[in-house]
Amino acid sequence: MFTHDRAARAAMLLLSLTCGAALAQAPTPAPGLSPGLGKPISLEDLAPWDISIMPDGTGLPPGGGTPAQGAAIFTEKCALCHGDKGQGGIAGALVGGPPRASLDGGKTIANFWPYATVLFDFTRRAMPFNAPGSLSNTEVYALSAFILAGNKLIGENETMDAASLPKVKMPNRDNFIVRFPERI
DSSP states (O other), X not given: OHHHHHXXXXXXXXXXXXXXXXXXXXXXXXXXOOOSOSOOOXXXXXXXXXXXXXXXXXXXXXXXXXXXXXXXXXXHHTHHHHOGGGSOSSSOOSSOSOOOSSOTTOOOHHHHOSBHHHHHHHHHHHOSTTSTTOSOHHHHHHHHHHHHHHTTSSOTTOOEETTTGGGOBOTTGGGSOOSOGGGO
C-alpha cells in the first residue's frame, strides 16, 4: 500500500513539473495586447449591453409612459409573479405600505430604493423573470410609473420619461451612503 501511494505522489509531482514547464515556455503577449483569445468587441456590438442608468438620469433612453399604461402591462406581464396590483405573490411586493424613510415593515421600493432610476434600470435588465430584457423602453417607463404611483410617489396622471423619472425623490434616499457622489 505504501509503495502504491508513493508511486501516485511521484506521478503527480512529475505531471506538475511538466505542466509548469510548458506554461513557463508559453509566449507572453506584449503589454496591452490580449493573449490571442477571442476578438476585440466593436462599440456597435457593445451598445446593446451598455445600458447603465445613473441616478441623475444619464443613460435613460427615449420613451415615456403613464401609470394607466403601466397597469395594463403589469396585468399582462407581471401580476403572475408580483400579485394583483403589485402587492405580492410568489415574488416580492412592489407596492405596499406608506412611503417612509424607515425599514419598519420590510424593504419595499417606496422605502428602500434610493433613486427611481434604479427601478427603471433593474426592470429593464431583469424583468420579466421568464424573459429578462424583453420589455421595450416605453413599457419600462409605463411600469415604473405604475409602481411609483402605486407607492404614492407620483400622481396617477404623471408621465415618466427621461426628464421626469430622475426628479422623483425616493423617501429613503438620504439614508444611503453614496459611493461616487461626483457621478450624481
